[in-house]
Amino acid sequence: MARSVSTAAPQPDGKLHHGASSTDVTIIHNQEGVMLQRLSSHGLTAEYPVAYAVGAGKVGFSYLISIAPYLFQSPVSYYSQAGVWDVTPGYEHEGVLDFTHPIAEGCVFCHSNKVNLVPGKENQFREPALAPISCERCHGDTTAHLANPVPGSIVNPAKLQQKARDSVCEQCHLEGEARILNPGKHWQDFHAGAELESVFSTYLQRVSPSEGTKAVSHAEQLSLSRCARESQGKLWCGTCHNPHAASDNRPQQVRDICLTCHSSLFSANKHAPAEECVSCHMPHIRPSNVAHAAITNHLISIPGNQPASNAKAVGSRLTAWRTPAPEFADRNLGLALFATGSLKDYGGIYQAYQILSHLPHRDPEVLATLGSILLEQRHADFAINLYRQALAAEPANARYSFVLGSALYAQGNQEAAIAELRHSIQLDRSLPAPYVKLMEIYRKLNQPELSRQVRDEYLKFMPQNIGFRETPN
Ligand code: HEC
Ligand code: HEC
Numbered sequence: 001m002a003r004s005v006s007t008a009a010p011q012p013d014g015k016l017h018h019g020a021s022s023t024d025v026t027i028i029h030n031q032e033g034v035m036l037q038r039l040s041s042h043g044l045t046a047e048y049p050v051a052y053a054v055g056a057g058k059v060g061f062s063y064l065i066s067i068a069p070y071l072f073q074s075p076v077s078y079y080s081q082a083g084v085w086d087v088t089p090g091y092e093h094e095g096v097l098d099f100t101h102p103i104a105e106g107c108v109f110c111h112s113n114k115v116n117l118v119p120g121k122e123n124q125f126r127e128p129a130l131a132p133i134s135c136e137r138c139h140g141d142t143t144a145h146l147a148n149p150v151p152g153s154i155v156n157p158a159k160l161q162q163k164a165r166d167s168v169c170e171q172c173h174l175e176g177e178a179r180i181l182n183p184g185k186h187w188q189d190f191h192a193g194a195e196l197e198s199v200f201s202t203y204l205q206r207v208s209p210s211e212g213t214k215a216v217s218h219a220e221q222l223s224l225s226r227c228a229r230e231s232q233g234k235l236w237c238g239t240c241h242n243p244h245a246a247s248d249n250r251p252q253q254v255r256d257i258c259l260t261c262h263s264s265l266f267s268a269n270k271h272a273p274a275e276e277c278v279s280c281h282m283p284h285i286r287p288s289n290v291a292h293a294a295i296t297n298h299l300i301s302i303p304g305n306q307p308a309s310n311a312k313a314v315g316s317r318l319t320a321w322r323t324p325a326p327e328f329a330d331r332n333l334g335l336a337l338f339a340t341g342s343l344k345d346y347g348g349i350y351q352a353y354q355i356l357s358h359l360p361h362r363d364p365e366v367l368a369t370l371g372s373i374l375l376e377q378r379h380a381d382f383a384i385n386l387y388r389q390a391l392a393a394e395p396a397n398a399r400y401s402f403v404l405g406s407a408l409y410a411q412g413n414q415e416a417a418i419a420e421l422r423h424s425i426q427l428d429r430s431l432p433a434p435y436v437k438l439m440e441i442y443r444k445l446n447q448p449e450l451s452r453q454v455r456d457e458y459l460k461f462m463p464q465n466i467g468f469r470e471t472p473n
């Protein structure tokens with residue numbers, strides 16, 4: 001994990017064609033060895049130097065480019081197991097392939113040691129923005145240990161009580177369906193030694209076999225195994241993985257671990273002798289949400305006999321991995337239902353509304369979420385009121401300002417909408433949506449000159465953007 005992110009990107013040059021956006025992508029290295037990614041679509045081209053390669057390459061690498069102080073995700077990734085270039089997960093159906101997805105704190109929390117954010121911002125970084133994962137992420141603050149490097153002067157994950165111990169690895173290895181921050185918290189507020197729920201709650205969805213197995217869910221898989229459920233919390237990631245010791249005979253090492261609990265396995269002739277255990281009980285599987293990759297199934301089971309669903313998920317569509325503090329239980333569930341809901345499945349959104357609108361206290365995120373639901377239901381007046389309150393509590397939040405602007409427009413208040421959308425651009429120049437909305441408003445007002453000015457303003461920020469350059473005058 002010491003290579004979880006790097007400024008060097010030595011992966012091979014390559015090419016790919018993306019049909020949905022008719023874009024050709026070429027990956028080359030310049031004389032200084034810097035990777036350049038070139039997009040070419042409808043006669044326009046754009047070329048960016050890669051600032052960071054994310055990943056250690058077991059599955060593959062994703063790339064970030066920098067337009068200081070912002071970072072953007074590359075639409076293409078390198079898949080090392082198959083040795084191919086392809087679009088990054090999530091970009092498969094994009095009509096315009098470009099570097100417009102901003103990187104926020106949550107993304108790099110799992111891949112970088114410390115996230116060097118501009119204070120008060122979600123997606124603006126100071127240099128160096130990212131650094132590989134290091135000791136503190138598993139051991140907490142290391143100052144005391146460095147001053148006096150003796151055992152006991154540092155958090156030892158293996159010696160923590162169960163929830164705090166599991167939290168050390170789960171902070172990155174348990175993505176779940178949604179992770180919801182407690183009010184006012186940031187991802188970086190989590191430190192090894194604490195329980196995840198002191199900072200955020202993780203929600204899982206009922207798993208059905210047809211949905212396959214998603215990547216980044218080793219923790220979920222393991223928890224469904226009888227080995228984990230019936231061994232009183234003895235089994236955790238650290239039982240089989242020691243981040244400090246690479247083994248030269250891994251199959252033998254794992255076999256020894258299995259036999260610490262299954263010591264009588266071979267004695268009663270119940271099981272044929274075996275030199276290793278993983279090929280049958282933890283086979284490779286192909287995750288449903290990442291192309292070109294196989295992972296090790298951590299649901300230890302009898303071959304061909306996987307449990308059909310995670311029985312913990314009853315009642316709601318979502319279930320908390322561990323119960324949050326009572327004062328956040330409803331709030332966090334409501335926000336998770338909203339985050340995972342969609343218009344196709346309105347039940348989740350409706351349930352979110354029911355829960356959130358009955359909360360005794362509404363923090364900005366709750367206000368904004370209620371506002372979004374009401375805006376979707378064409379209650380612009382109520383939405384405006386809620387977004388105004390959210391923005392009053394967090395005046396620098398560009399996202400809130402953008403939605404408020406859109407709600408004002410939906411209400412028919414063009415002048416206020418334009419002012420608010422401009423305000424949102426002032427707060428964050430990197431988000432394309434407010435520019436697009438403003439251009440739409442000016443075109444409808446028959447003011448193409450103003451619409452062009454907005455487009456040029458965005459192009460000042462990101463001169464190579466193909467979608468904006470293509471917009472007709
Ligand atoms: C700060 C986030 C973070 C924490 C904390 C973390 N991991 Fe990881 N881990 C990652 C990332 C990201 C990768 C994949 C990229 C890489 O290998 O750097 C990874 C990869 C791994 C791998 C595969 C590496 C390989 O070479 O096969 C194992 C095994 C692993 N982690 C186990 C653990 C265990 C056990 C813990 C807890 C003691 C833990 N991790 C804590 C982020 C984290
Ligand atoms: C909840 C934590 C989490 C978040 C958020 C997250 N990742 Fe990961 N990612 C991981 C872990 C853990 C792995 C190791 C995969 C595994 O489980 O084997 C990984 C694997 C990867 C890999 C393959 C790495 C390798 O060594 O093969 C890439 C590339 C990657 N992530 C990119 C990203 C990018 C880009 C983002 C943000 C847009 C992101 N991830 C967000 C935890 C996370």
Ligand code: HEC
Nearest residue numbers: 001133134135137138139151152156157158238242243244
């Ligand atoms: C991915 C998580 C992870 C990272 C990163 C990590 N460690 Fe550890 N470390 C562990 C775990 C888990 C143990 C406990 C191993 C055991 O006892 O089974 C441990 C044990 C230790 C111990 C023994 C502690 C004691 O009380 O006996 C020391 C010292 C240590 N690590 C130092 C470091 C240093 C220094 C770094 C950074 C270079 C580092 N670790 C990075 C997970 C990690």
Ligand code: HEC
Nearest residue numbers: 226227228230231234235254257258261277281300301302
């Ligand atoms: C911390 C103790 C522990 C470890 C380590 C452990 N198991 Fe288990 N395992 C259990 C317990 C407890 C059960 C429940 C049944 C029983 O008591 O035998 C179980 C059940 C099983 C089952 C039956 C699963 C089912 O669905 O009926 C298999 C297969 C199995 N283990 C294989 C393994 C393999 C392979 C390993 C090593 C990769 C392993 N176990 C490591 C404790 C453990």
Ligand code: HEC
Nearest residue numbers: 169173218219222235236237239240250254278282295296
């Ligand atoms: C019973 C043993 C066992 C336990 C417990 C265990 N793992 Fe693994 N894990 C393995 C084996 C075996 C592999 C295959 C590669 C190897 O041998 O390291 C593996 C591989 C991985 C990989 C590399 C990617 C892949 O899927 O091949 C990651 C990441 C990982 N484990 C994370 C975790 C995390 C996180 C936990 C705790 C939730 C955990 N593991 C608990 C045995 C275990």
Ligand code: HEC
Nearest residue numbers: 255258259262265270271274275276277279280281302303
């Ligand atoms: C060639 C495939 C294969 C290998 C290798 C293998 N197993 Fe199994 N194992 C099975 C099958 C199949 C069953 C179900 C057998 C049955 O029910 O009669 C099983 C059953 C089990 C059970 C449940 C036994 C019970 O009756 O509760 C455990 C525990 C187990 N294996 C552990 C291990 C361990 C530990 C290793 C490594 C030393 C291992 N297995 C290697 C195929 C394998």
